[in-house]
Amino acid sequence: MPDITRTGTAKTETTTFREVMAEIVQRITEGPWGPGTLLPGEVELAEAFGCSRTTMNRALREVSELGFLDRKRKAGTRVRMAPIRQARFEMPVVRAEIEKTGAVYGYQLVSSAVVVAPEWLRLRMGLKARAHVVHLLCLHFADGVAFQLEDRWINAGALPQALQQDFTESGPNEWLVATVPFSEVEISFLAQAADAGMVAHLDHALGDPVFCVERATWWQNAAVTLVTLAHRRGYRMTTRY
């Protein structure tokens, strides 16, 4: 039966790769494809699902990116024994994070100074001896309550404009992402004991555990900035999936 234009009628009866994905995920999580199962080949599956191999390939690839499948040439597609658990945090600018909760964002510059980089900073960022840095302390408020204390160092060698820039009205982060948008970044999450600065500006007692995010960024192998974001009491960073 030589095929005639499949284009004839309207409504897609084609199986979309999203439908295929959903079905595959369901078969893995609830259905017959338990951990360790070796799936049939793409060609066979495509036939069974009534779609082209291209579509099946895309579906399998994306399910695999979700962490459920392990694919290898020749070896085939296998359901992982345990799915890869991945926590993915989008790190918006503080302003966006606060405004998303419906709160009013507030900003205040606490202190600003140009200093010679201290030893630990030089080692951490790979700065030259006697390199000058801009050191800023800033506060971010949610509905008038201190939400985050930003302790930032900017390498004046790499970004001399930072020396002239005025940070009293808006934070250095917004200026930096506009100035050096595509930098290499290293992010760390850690717990720190509250120091004097955090006690003074956040709702902490000296030595309290503080959840901190540290972000170091480089641009073309030159250190740009190092920032530690200290959060208010009880802050937790959460993701669900």
Place this chain on the structure above:
Amino acid sequence: MPDITRTGTAKTETTTFREVMAEIVQRITEGPWGPGTLLPGEVELAEAFGCSRTTMNRALREVSELGFLDRKRKAGTRVRMAPIRQARFEMPVVRAEIEKTGAVYGYQLVSSAVVVAPEWLRLRMGLKARAHVVHLLCLHFADGVAFQLEDRWINAGALPQALQQDFTESGPNEWLVATVPFSEVEISFLAQAADAGMVAHLDHALGDPVFCVERATWWQNAAVTLVTLAHRRGYRMTTRY
């Protein structure tokens, strides 16, 4: 040799979507496509790059998933003003995390008990009044040194097998991922003050800041387990990109 198979000579001269991606990313980060730029349409780009639109589409889609591009039908493809910063952590089983560093993994069950769920746990996980839970304390070692203290609660109502299971030889996590592999998960990162248990088993003084990961999991809307993973002094969770 009659056959002219193009495989004979040079490497494929087809432009692969990875090459295209690399070029696009470079044009964004270093080249002429600064933040806000509206890119030419897929057809035009494909022609310029000497590839098919399919390939260009894939390249653009993946670059967009990296957070550099914003794509909308009809509106076109635009370079984001600031790339979406995303921290992505793969959360392997502790054993794998430790062995990846080359250290020898060690495990020890500290305590095990079946108790009625305390109030806060009932609220946190949505358990019924007087629900029974298994409460475990376990230690994970790297080269003999305590690395992580696992404080785990398992809902015996949803997983009665947990009552019989023996956790003296291997941790509850490995048993759980094998038993309930595909659960819904909520992960939080937070800073906590060291309590008596952490002081006893990790290298902490009372009240020290401890970096903790809390993971709650459900399966088909029933609470399965809640675990708090307390880390050793100075631990930080890092990602780079």
Place this chain on the structure above:
DNA sequence: CGACTCCTTATGTGTAGACATAATAAACAT
């Protein structure tokens, strides 16, 4: 002016077909 319709356009996705490549398995030689 404002709200509505319709057209256009760029991306989104599906299909068939072909070749590329990695990795296993089988055949072979040492």
Place this chain on the structure above:
DNA sequence: ATGTTTATTATGTCTACACATAAGGAGTCG
């Protein structure tokens, strides 16, 4: 037995083409 080559096979990717869909913009009408 062991190491090496060769064949096989499942996934990976490219191509050309077609239709689907969202959304901007022009034109229309009250």
